[in-house]
Amino acid sequence: MKQGRVRARRAVRSGYRCRVGRLIVIEGLDGAGKRTLADGLEAELVRRGNSVARGAFPRYEADIHAALVGEALRSQHGDLGESVYGMAVLNALDRRAAAEGLRADLQSHDVVLLDRYVASNAAYGAARLHQDANGDFVAWVEQLEIERFAVPGPDLQLYLQVPIEVAASRAEHRERTESDRRRDRYESDSSLQQRCGEVYAQLAAKAWWSPWRVIDGVSQVDFADLADSVLAL
Numbered sequence: 001m002k003q004g005r006v007r008a009r010r011a012v013r014s015g016y017r018c019r020v021g022r023l024i025v026i027e028g029l030d031g032a033g034k035r036t037l038a039d040g041l042e043a044e045l046v047r048r049g050n051s052v053a054r055g056a057f058p059r060y061e062a063d064i065h066a067a068l069v070g071e072a073l074r075s076q077h078g079d080l081g082e083s084v085y086g087m088a089v090l091n092a093l094d095r096r097a098a099a100e101g102l103r104a105d106l107q108s109h110d111v112v113l114l115d116r117y118v119a120s121n122a123a124y125g126a127a128r129l130h131q132d133a134n135g136d137f138v139a140w141v142e143q144l145e146i147e148r149f150a151v152p153g154p155d156l157q158l159y160l161q162v163p164i165e166v167a168a169s170r171a172e173h174r175e176r177t178e179s180d181r182r183r184d185r186y187e188s189d190s191s192l193q194q195r196c197g198e199v200y201a202q203l204a205a206k207a208w209w210s211p212w213r214v215i216d217g218v219s220q221v222d223f224a225d226l227a228d229s230v231l232a233l
């Protein structure tokens, strides 16, 4: 009963009459363990009887803009991959095309769990330009994706924080154990990963666009506690 009232309040607050699901986003460096965290959180939520929809950006297989991102990350399309704004626009268009589906998923599931979302654009672009979370690039992402494209806002963003050496060794492990997971131009750039981790920490500290929770990705994750926080939203 109490949960029903909380959800009804959320539905009004969020501006979507029928929105009852919570939009939870996992962010972090390449190889941090985001997908593994999403698997564990989903399992705990489903074990408790909740319906969970999963998504991941870029949607390489589903969206033409995302396919171009993937190709540019592997040095196709001339100097496209060099362009910070060009890559960010393609990623933003991928999310714009996904927005209607996300809204539908939020109407029909308790939780929508995303591996990367708008903050990835903010963190990677700012890091590539050697800016911080208060710089022009993050403000530009806000204007484009949040204001102009009006993609659904997260209820909680989880920053899976790991030292860059741990992320790199996990990415290396994945490269060895999974086919078609060769590291791309961002993943091979340790200085970019370092700056990106700093921007993520700043975004989390300033509660950029939503509340954030920082998760220590080196220690054992307490999935019961994490699921409690998600379901309390």
Ligand SMILES: Nc1ncnc2c1ncn2[C@@H]1O[C@H](COP(=O)(O)OP(=O)(O)OP(=O)(O)O)[C@@H](O)[C@H]1O
Residues within 6 Å of the ligand: 028, 029, 030, 031, 032, 033, 034, 035, 036, 037, 115, 170, 171, 173, 174, 177, 217, 218
């Ligand atoms: N807590 C952990 N401890 C040890 N290894 C882990 C942990 N989490 C993930 N891994 C391993 O690290 C590798 C990368 O994990 P995962 O695919 O979840 O990362 P990711 O952040 O989703 O990567 P990307 O963003 O680059 O797709 C995988 O081989 C996975 O098995």
Ligand SMILES: Cc1cn([C@H]2C[C@H](O)[C@@H](COP(=O)(O)O)O2)c(=O)[nH]c1=O
Residues within 6 Å of the ligand: 030, 057, 058, 088, 091, 092, 116, 117, 118, 120, 121, 122, 124, 125, 186, 187
């Ligand atoms: C969604 C998104 C991603 N990026 C960056 C982050 C990664 O380095 C690559 C590709 O992501 P993957 O998880 O390795 O498949 O692109 C970005 O800059 N902007 C975004 O919106």
